[in-house]
Amino acid sequence: MKAFLAAIEPTGQTCADCAVRQFSVCAALDTAEMQEFVHFGRHVQFAACETVFAEEELTTSFYSLLAGVMRLYKLLPDGRRQIVGFSLPGDFLGMSTSGRNNFSADAIGSVEVCRFAKAAFLRFAEDRPHLLHRINELAVRELSQARDHMVLLGRRSAEEKVATFLINWRDRLARQAEPSATLSLPMSRQDIADYLGLTIETVSRTFTKLERDGVIEIIQGGIRLLDPARAEALTAA
Amino acid sequence: MKAFLAAIEPTGQTCADCAVRQFSVCAALDTAEMQEFVHFGRHVQFAACETVFAEEELTTSFYSLLAGVMRLYKLLPDGRRQIVGFSLPGDFLGMSTSGRNNFSADAIGSVEVCRFAKAAFLRFAEDRPHLLHRINELAVRELSQARDHMVLLGRRSAEEKVATFLINWRDRLARQAEPSATLSLPMSRQDIADYLGLTIETVSRTFTKLERDGVIEIIQGGIRLLDPARAEALTAA
DNA sequence: ATTGGCGATTGATACAGATCAAATCCGGCG
DNA sequence: CGCCGGATTTGATCTGTATCAATCGCCAAT
Incomplete structure (x- = not known):
């Protein structure tokens, strides 16, 4: 599978050869700023299933995902879980108003992040409108995705949910x-279920049905989209 | 009911006596900036059920809600609707990355907004980091609310949904x-249903059940929270 | 090769909430 | 005052998804 999903390939240590630069927050920085910026980002690795940060914890860092996939989720007191998103390389994490994380994030497979001290980052951004603008752009984009996801959770059937998930995942990849x-599909069936507001059994059955119908083929660690057009039709986009 | 819900009271025409100033984007502006800013905001009224802007329309304005309540929603091609939020005075609307609205907004009851030309607003904000910071703060706060709402839509029962809605609404008011x-509760039962990912019948039955249980009393145009503690317990926070 | 264990699949059944249908409430209007 | 029409409530029934319970498949350790 792709290197960015498994975090197999070493990632450069300097911003200059950063693989995700043009997708990340850093895209807003010019060469001179990058020189300065490089000093407060540190590369950190996480093994599969390690928690990068937890809900309610004080936010002390921002993260830019370099390689691997993360799941972002919230838990109810009784253990019910809602995955609010999956992160791919280039995603920026850690923005909050309250000073505490409003969700938890852990690694699916091994992950590499660029970690910034929050205070230093904010000081740096303070008088750089283009960087603020970039951060805002990322936040607003996420907000738009969040709203799309609300429609999915509130108004779509199990089959529509699964088809929508597959098509969106394809587009992100x-x-x-x-x-x-x-x-x-590096995440487990349980992760998919918690992302779609379903149970693992319903997800499994729906995958099987889509395979029976010739829309997908289930393979080790993922799927093959045999009939993308039909899959898109099933999303009721 | 309260003036801000019904937009009965005239709202001042200058920023100086703006009722929502400290809650809105404008809170970030100093007196001098306000002098300048006042020139590109225009007060506009909308009657009950009028559409302020529609999904997919080109975004030409930003809006700051002054009085009244709005529903923000997305439609599926077959007419299913998901309300992604209700807006109250002070809320800022119109941010988008694509240049098009990613949801529709219409007035519930009559509404008054302060409308800004998008281009002028952006030019004004461009080199004012504190304003950009404020806009970002609002976006991040909404994002956090959106994630809470995902948990509700994906993982809560009908009763938990309704109880959560009432408690959150109380806190916002x-x-x-x-x-x-x-x-x-200026919105209809159908609006509540579309906000919670339920049908109107289920919402109605759940209200009735909460009333039978002595948690609320259903009154004209709203409810009375007889047992707030029990209601909070039902939210499974 | 054999076994243990975990994730995924499959099957049987239950039930929360949807759907279909009717009755009731209530404000506006002749 | 009485009638009309939309919103809401209530009732009866249906169904999609959850729940409960095996079973399967595959990798890793023995």
């Missing part, structure tokens, strides 16, 4: 690497 | 006016 009919 | 056990 296509932004990272070559578009392909073969989709790597 | 309390930020606008005196806290009170009597809640005005």
